[in-house]
Amino acid sequence: MEKIKSWHRLDNSGKIYPFNLKSNIQNLFRISAIMRDDVDPAVLQTALQNSIKRYPYFNVCLRRGIFWHYLEELDGKPEVVPDSDYLIKDIDSIETYGYNFRVSYFNNKISIDCFHALCDGNGCMEFFKTILFEYVRLSGADVDPEGKIRLPESAPLPDEAEDGFLKYAQKVSIFHLKGVKDLQGSKAYTFPDARFDFKGSGVIEGTVDTAKLLERAHAYHTTVTAYLAAVLINAIYKAKITKPDGNPPIVLFVPINLRKPFPSRTLLNFSLFSRVGVDVNDAPSFEEIIKRVETRLKKDTEKEVLQNKINVTAKTERLFLFRILPLPVKQFIFKASGLFFGNSKKTMTFSNMGVVQIPDGMKTKVDQISIMASTAKTSPRALTSVSALDKTTFTFARKLVDTSVEKEFFRFLAGEGMDVTVRSNYWEE
Known part of the structure; x- marks a missing residue:
């Protein structure tokens, strides 16, 4: 029997960004880390697979509904890819197997490109930090998270997926x-x-x-x-x-x-x-x-x-x-x-x-973190x-x-x- 996939509402602000897609405008941002050594793609792939389990609200694809766009749970696994010459190029949902983000590497650089409908830069930074932490840990380093990292093995918190706009909006x-x-x-x-x-x-x-x-x-x-x-x-x-x-x-x-x-x-x-x-x-x-x-x-x-x-x-x-x-x-x-x-x-x-x-x-x-x-x-x-x-x-x-x-x-x-x-x-x- 086929599994019934769960779905999620886009947050109040996230609902706006898909409206631009028909104009061929993708509101994206990129977060990158310059590592001190060249990136091992196999280790990065494992780090991504371990980290996505901690962030179920990233494990989704964008769907078009009758009244609103919405997010549907994905069964697949996101794959890391070599970086493109075109920095922060549009996300092709076929290439990413439906995911609204893309993790890439080039020499000693790790990057994540993310569609703004999914989250803002602060939310994506937490996901990216988890991937980096897991990559460093899998590379053999014994690192104390110091309370600064959401660990891959920790459970997601319900309020991490709350819609802050609807929570604080007053009835006016x-x-x-x-x-x-x-x-x-x-x-x-x-x-x-x-x-x-x-x-x-x-x-x-x-x-x-x-x-x-x-x-x-x-x-x-x-x-x-x-x-x-x-x-x-x-x-x-x-x-x-x-x-x-x-x-x-x-x-x-x-x-x-x-x-x-x-x-x-x-x-x-x-x-x-x-x-x-x-x-x-x-x-x-x-x-x-x-x-x-x-x-x-x-x-x-x-x-x-x-x-x-x-x-x-x-x-x-x-x-x-x-x-x-x-x-x-x-x-x-x-x-x-x-x-x-x-x-x-x-x-x-x-x-x-x-x-x-x-x-x-x-x-x-x-060595360095940047955002674009x-x-x-x-x-x-x-x-x-x-x-x-x-x-x-x-x-x-x-x-x-x-x-x-x-x-x-x-x-x-x-x-x-x-x-x-x-x-x-x-x-x-």
Whole structure:
């Protein structure tokens, strides 16, 4: 008798991402680790197979239902593959046997590419850390997890798969919702540069000492995220803005991890964003840009503001009339509204994951961690950063030939006294 497969609802935020698939846009992100030795594919395969048992919500494939997309349990085993020349290329469900993630290797590098419908970067990082830990352990190292790793042999926790949006959403009348206009946004500067006329993304990666970065942020009496957002806006301003006035604001989408203000252990999507816009028509100094960034970030991280945004994002799923609409109609409404697809209303996305905790025993095997976001025609440049193993790594991904923003960004950090190591895949060549 054939086994009846279990299925799972996509979380409230995860429901949005599949609507982009018909536009050939996959919202992906990649987490990578540079190992100190070349990767053994057979050991990595075993590490993945052992780890997936701990994460049943990753052991699924995306299905199309009558009213919503949903996730269905998979019977197969995910397979590690050699990395592609096309970094963070689209996930082909046939090649991955239905899985919404892909684990790959190249020389001494291990990577995981993940579809955002499955989880956010924080959730995927936990899965990736488990794979790395198991790989190091299977390679013969005796490593103490130090409470920083979800062990492959441990049992999944029920609240790791909770929908944080539905848990914390308040029952508010649609006529009393606040924050809708903020989600939609307004006009923003966009890059006019020529795009690559071939597949793939240009990637430029830079690494600095985390302690030095923290020192410079504190010198301006601000946080690392605010400091880096200001450095990026300043780089765009210096590299791209040529008119003295009449320029639309430079607008960054900066994701906000909701797990601290709204306590949750979920590994699914549970983040919102701050729309950090800076008017540069008055030729602001770097210090002034920091002040404007700080003001916006502080406002957008107030619990009341975040609560209003949670209420808005959860409301559509709770509306009876919307819930009973067929999936194609929902897709049309989401795209037409611009509420969640306002790609033209931002300049680019900047995501700072913060500090990732790695057990001391793994430091002899793992040298560096990085994270990268996918790009698309309507969102051709993105910057991500993560701090681990005393290093902070920045990864620019772009569909653009021009690299002036990246050069200005790293030039500024070097001018701040940081030693910057820069690498590139030289896609423009």
